[in-house]
Amino acid sequence: MQEIVNFLIENPDVLEKVVNGQASLIGVKDSDELLGIITGLTDGLKLLPPAGFWK
Template identity: 45%
Template sequence: MQDIIQFLINNADVLVKVKEGTASLVGVNDEELKAIFEVFFGERISPMAYYWR
């Protein structure tokens, strides 16, 4: 998880794409993704928002 956080800090555009639904974080489960969104964006995501379209 620490490597993922470091990657997202260095590549903030990737997290924006995940939030928009145009990218996915492979190997990150829904609870981890919710925590990441809370830390980076200060918001909770809806259960369907973490699926890649």
């Protein structure tokens, strides 16, 4: 997952295409991982806000 995150940080245009369904990521096992990547890279980055049960 480290390479994928780094690649998407360095290539925000690709992230945008992934979000819009115009590109897919090789090495992502399932939809949980894909949705986790998209949410994790587009939601509340600066503070890493507590989520779910731990909020």
